[in-house]
Amino acid sequence: VTRRVSTTEPRRGPGRRPGGGDTRGEILAAARQQFATLGYDGATIRGIARAAGVDPALVHHYFGGKEQVFVAALELPFDPTVVLPRLVSGDPAALGERFTRFFLSIWSNPGTRAPFLALLRSATTSEAAAAMLRSFVARVLLARIAAGLDDVPDRELRITLSASHLLGVALLRYVIKVEPLASATDDEVVAIVAPTIQRYLGGS
Amino acid sequence: VTRRVSTTEPRRGPGRRPGGGDTRGEILAAARQQFATLGYDGATIRGIARAAGVDPALVHHYFGGKEQVFVAALELPFDPTVVLPRLVSGDPAALGERFTRFFLSIWSNPGTRAPFLALLRSATTSEAAAAMLRSFVARVLLARIAAGLDDVPDRELRITLSASHLLGVALLRYVIKVEPLASATDDEVVAIVAPTIQRYLGGS
Numbered sequence: 001v002t003r004r005v006s007t008t009e010p011r012r013g014p015g016r017r018p019g020g021g022d023t024r025g026e027i028l029a030a031a032r033q034q035f036a037t038l039g040y041d042g043a044t045i046r047g048i049a050r051a052a053g054v055d056p057a058l059v060h061h062y063f064g065g066k067e068q069v070f071v072a073a074l075e076l077p078f079d080p081t082v083v084l085p086r087l088v089s090g091d092p093a094a095l096g097e098r099f100t101r102f103f104l105s106i107w108s109n110p111g112t113r114a115p116f117l118a119l120l121r122s123a124t125t126s127e128a129a130a131a132m133l134r135s136f137v138a139r140v141l142l143a144r145i146a147a148g149l150d151d152v153p154d155r156e157l158r159i160t161l162s163a164s165h166l167l168g169v170a171l172l173r174y175v176i177k178v179e180p181l182a183s184a185t186d187d188e189v190v191a192i193v194a195p196t197i198q199r200y201l202g203g204s
Numbered sequence: 205v206t207r208r209v210s211t212t213e214p215r216r217g218p219g220r221r222p223g224g225g226d227t228r229g230e231i232l233a234a235a236r237q238q239f240a241t242l243g244y245d246g247a248t249i250r251g252i253a254r255a256a257g258v259d260p261a262l263v264h265h266y267f268g269g270k271e272q273v274f275v276a277a278l279e280l281p282f283d284p285t286v287v288l289p290r291l292v293s294g295d296p297a298a299l300g301e302r303f304t305r306f307f308l309s310i311w312s313n314p315g316t317r318a319p320f321l322a323l324l325r326s327a328t329t330s331e332a333a334a335a336m337l338r339s340f341v342a343r344v345l346l347a348r349i350a351a352g353l354d355d356v357p358d359r360e361l362r363i364t365l366s367a368s369h370l371l372g373v374a375l376l377r378y379v380i381k382v383e384p385l386a387s388a389t390d391d392e393v394v395a396i397v398a399p400t401i402q403r404y405l406g407g408s
Contacts (some may be wrong), residue, residue, distance in 0.1 A: 075252040100281070117328065123380050124325050130380050137382045160376060161396055168372025172364060176327050176334050180342045181364040188358070192365055196400050 088148025094196025292352030300402025
């Protein structure tokens with residue numbers, strides 16, 4: 001594998017050693033820029049490698065395929081390709097509760113909330129960022145969740161509506177801090193919301 | 205009523221005539237600044253009038269009380285103090301459908317969506333704007349909706365959870381444009397979401 005250090009303005013972290021060291025970070029910076037400019041479908045491993053000044057094989061080496069680069073570029077605090085199948089595959093009668101509790105746990109922690117909030121902020125401001133988030137939902141979330149559900153009518157619509165509810169709860173509870181939602185306990189929120197998610201994902 | 209033109213940098217619209225003309229606009233600009241800085245509770249008609257360089261009686265003359273100044277300052281495309289009681293007071297069995305359809309109609313129109321989206325954007329970025337939105341929900345929405353509902357347990361929590369769902373739908377459907385939610389018909393969305401809002405507001 002040939003490795004060249006990019007000379008075309010890679011984003012340099014504070015820990016970067018001169019002449020190399022943060023190749024992974026440079027690839028991610030290039031990937032973010034490529035996904036934002038070209039969208040998920042337009043971006044390629046080859047193009048990301050070129051922008052980062054490295055061999056495409058190195059991108060594969062660090063991340064795997066395009067979806068893994070994409071997920072890594074979003075800098076999420078967990079890997080949805082691992083977590084989602086686990087959430088979907090448990091007891092079907094507790095699907096709504098598992099999703100609701102997982103979502104609350106992500107958003108209640110400022111550290112894990114930050115990357116999602118950043119994604120959401122930029123998606124409400126820039127069409128490029130909205131396209132990124134759209135791709136994330138379409139490529140990473142929808143298919144994985146749908147695969148674990150019974151084939152109910154409007155399955156994809158019901159998944160996006162579930163996501164819309166949980167996202168709205170997160171926004172009003174943790175970001176805008178609207179009362180009494182902001183001060184309610186997780187159990188109080190779960191008692192009302194989980195049956196809805198259960199109904200949506202179960203198809204009733 | 206004494207009227208003085210402020211000399212302390214009021215926001216001047218393009219159509220403002222020198223020496224007066226857009227007193228109403230100047231009051232609203234001052235109100236936005238006061239609400240953002242001091243919060244809903246901290247802001248006063250007197251303080252707004254002072255910042256706008258006008259007599260408090262003129263603020264009352266143009267708007268009425270503090271709540272009306274607040275609603276006007278948000279520049280919403282409809283008056284929630286008029287619309288909400290109407291939505292709540294119809295057939296109780298169709299409450300969920302009325303709220304869902306009204307919300308979709310507001311957000312599907314770019315002109316009426318804009319001020320809400322602006323409010324939401326700034327509320328996810330600045331704590332002052334979040335405080336404004338919080339006040340809006342607490343002072344303008346919650347009380348008016350709660351007044352028209354049966355006294356179910358957790359009534360206020362259920363109203364904010366209804367709002368969270370509708371807000372999330374609006375975001376994913378009209379702003380991020382996530383499929384298949386973005387292309388679904390209103391009837392398809394209403395068929396799934398309205399029963400949830402009905403359940404929340406009806407207390408089951």
